[in-house]
Amino acid sequence: MLVESGAVLFVPWLGGLIIGGLFTQDDVSIGLLAGGLIGLLFLQSSLQILQRRVLQRTVERLTAGLRIGIYDHLQRLPLPWLEDQRRGELLSLMTREVDVLSEFVTGSLLGIVPQLIVLTGSLALMLTIDPILTIPIVLGVPAFYIFMKIFGRNIRPLAGQIRDAYATWVSLADENLSILPVIKAYTRETIEAQRIKTSVLRHRDLQERMIAYQSLLGPIVNFIAAASVVLILWLAGGKVAEGEMGAGELVSFLLYAGLLTRPVARFADLWGQFQHARGALRHMTIVLAMSPEARQGDPLPKEVKGNLCFESIRFRYAGRPELLRDVSFEITAGQTVAILGRNGAGKSTLVDLLLRFRTPDEGTIRLDGRDISTVELSAYRQTIALVPQRVALIDGTISDNIRLGLPDATRDQVEHAAREAEAWAFISELREGLDTKIGEAGIRLSGGQRQRVALARALLKKPAILVLDEPTAMFDPESEARFVETARKALAGSTVILITHRPASLALADRVLNLRGGKIDEDRMAPRIGTARASLEEQ
Numbered sequence: 001m002l003v004e005s006g007a008v009l010f011v012p013w014l015g016g017l018i019i020g021g022l023f024t025q026d027d028v029s030i031g032l033l034a035g036g037l038i039g040l041l042f043l044q045s046s047l048q049i050l051q052r053r054v055l056q057r058t059v060e061r062l063t064a065g066l067r068i069g070i071y072d073h074l075q076r077l078p079l080p081w082l083e084d085q086r087r088g089e090l091l092s093l094m095t096r097e098v099d100v101l102s103e104f105v106t107g108s109l110l111g112i113v114p115q116l117i118v119l120t121g122s123l124a125l126m127l128t129i130d131p132i133l134t135i136p137i138v139l140g141v142p143a144f145y146i147f148m149k150i151f152g153r154n155i156r157p158l159a160g161q162i163r164d165a166y167a168t169w170v171s172l173a174d175e176n177l178s179i180l181p182v183i184k185a186y187t188r189e190t191i192e193a194q195r196i197k198t199s200v201l202r203h204r205d206l207q208e209r210m211i212a213y214q215s216l217l218g219p220i221v222n223f224i225a226a227a228s229v230v231l232i233l234w235l236a237g238g239k240v241a242e243g244e245m246g247a248g249e250l251v252s253f254l255l256y257a258g259l260l261t262r263p264v265a266r267f268a269d270l271w272g273q274f275q276h277a278r279g280a281l282r283h284m285t286i287v288l289a290m291s292p293e294a295r296q297g298d299p300l301p302k303e304v305k306g307n308l309c310f311e312s313i314r315f316r317y318a319g320r321p322e323l324l325r326d327v328s329f330e331i332t333a334g335q336t337v338a339i340l341g342r343n344g345a346g347k348s349t350l351v352d353l354l355l356r357f358r359t360p361d362e363g364t365i366r367l368d369g370r371d372i373s374t375v376e377l378s379a380y381r382q383t384i385a386l387v388p389q390r391v392a393l394i395d396g397t398i399s400d401n402i403r404l405g406l407p408d409a410t411r412d413q414v415e416h417a418a419r420e421a422e423a424w425a426f427i428s429e430l431r432e433g434l435d436t437k438i439g440e441a442g443i444r445l446s447g448g449q450r451q452r453v454a455l456a457r458a459l460l461k462k463p464a465i466l467v468l469d470e471p472t473a474m475f476d477p478e479s480e481a482r483f484v485e486t487a488r489k490a491l492a493g494s495t496v497i498l499i500t501h502r503p504a505s506l507a508l509a510d511r512v513l514n515l516r517g518g519k520i521d522e523d524r525m526a527p528r529i530g531t532a533r534a535s536l537e538e539q
């Protein structure tokens with residue numbers, strides 16, 4: 001770009017010499033100069049080709065790098081922050097805003113220095129030809145920038161509004177696509193189509209306003225440039241007639257004035273693009289400056305026993321009354337403890353605290369006596385397997401899904417885990433068994449089947465601590481009874497936290513804790529559970 005800008009500055013000079021040569025009728029030097037000029041133009045075009053290729057590649061690399069970097073950062077951010085964000089906004093950050101920014105960097109920002117060379121070079125050479133003629137041009141350029149700045153004031157807020165409008169419509173479309181059955185069942189298609197239309201049209205209208213602003217700029221700049229050339233011709237024409245200026249010099253001067261329009265027009269666009277990119281950059285900076293979860297900490301010993309201790313835990317969600325007031329309990333390694341509580345009592349929140357998805361406002365959770373907040377995060381989470389209420393499966397085969405937490409597991413281990421989770425019966429009936437594709441690219445599983453796959457995934461990991469949030473909620477009574485029987489063997493040795501209201505599953509528990517009013521009590525039902533276990537064992 002720098003070399004090309006230098007080459008560009010020679011063209012008017014040579015052009016002027018050729019015209020000057022025409023007047024002196026010197027054929028040899030004109031031929032030489034014309035040859036030189038063609039060579040220079042050829043060099044300029046070749047450099048432009050090279051420049052485009054290099055820039056295009058840089059755009060692609062920058063875009064891909066930013067996307068990878070932002071995604072990687074996003075998934076390391078704390079869950080509560082991620083839950084507060086709109087999905088569309090995060091998607092737009094990785095797609096549209098990355099494009100805006102990388103196009104600005106390679107399309108405009110990198111061009112600044114070469115364009116400045118052309119600008120100052122042209123002005124300097126014009127000054128050497130005729131300082132008086134150059135003065136109005138030198139004065140005109142700052143006036144032009146003040147005009148651009150005023151113009152930019154309208155563009156900046158608009159760029160932010162466009163970003164928001166885009167994120168809104170993408171969020172809406174994303175949400176609607178994921179709840180299509182509800183939309184169809186409640187025949188909301190027309191209403192939803194209208195909502196999408198309104199938000200898409202709002203984005204379109206804002207975009208049109210932006211284009212209107214930007215398209216005004218180009219022609220205004222061109223008009224100013226053309227009018228200036230006419231003015232110069234008029235002023236300089238007299239000087240040539242009076243012999244104060246040669247024809248060649250006039251041509252060079254005009255060509256330099258023409259050259260000036262290139263950087264000036266680029267800088268005019270630059271302002272709008274800069275405002276646009278600034279919006280994207282600000283959003284990106286806010287997200288990238290967010291601190292990820294603290295991952296560093298003490299390593300865990302190889303053998304984790306699974307003794308858990310919640311000490312005086314207090315917790316509230318922002319803007320809500322205190323949910324956990326003084327939660328204290330201990331679980332000895334290998335015990336299965338059921339946690340009961342009404343809807344909204346805070347059971348899932350306790351699990352979130354255990355997994356370090358959230359941090360208690362006060363109190364400490366200990367694993368084998370260590371404060372979990374001081375332990376290295378990945379190693380800590382690897383000791384826990386969670387079967388959440390809402391099972392999330394990935395697009396892939398059943399086997400991929402079960403292997404999620406233990407990618408190197410053998411086929412036998414996967415099958416064994418599937419049997420323990422009462423999943424083998426339905427898997428073996430599928431034509432491709434464990435290799436059956438599920439998710440968007442494959443078959444849909446029923447709620448109960450999904451839950452069993454998730455359970456197999458957790459059992460395969462053989463974690464020190466297993467958290468089961470309503471693991472049998474979608475099981476029929478027979479499968480539940482079988483699960484309870486096999487699970488007792490499968491879970492032996494693991495510390496199990498079981499959140500359930502189902503009496504049959506409760507039979508798995510050694511102890512029952514009741515979460516009520518933000519506190520934990522040991523439940524009086526416990527002896528009855530012992531009886532239920534005994535009767536199950538008899539059966």
Ligand SMILES: Nc1ncnc2c1ncn2[C@@H]1O[C@H](COP(=O)(O)OP(=O)(O)OP(=O)(O)O)[C@@H](O)[C@H]1O
Pocket residue numbers: 083317318320323341342343344345346347348349350
């Ligand atoms: N991210 C959140 N922000 C604000 N409040 C929340 C959040 N998540 C949960 N809550 C609130 O905290 C309370 C406890 O929720 P939690 O999911 O822990 O209850 P739960 O005992 O697991 O309920 P359930 O038996 O229905 O699953 C509820 O009142 C819920 O509205």
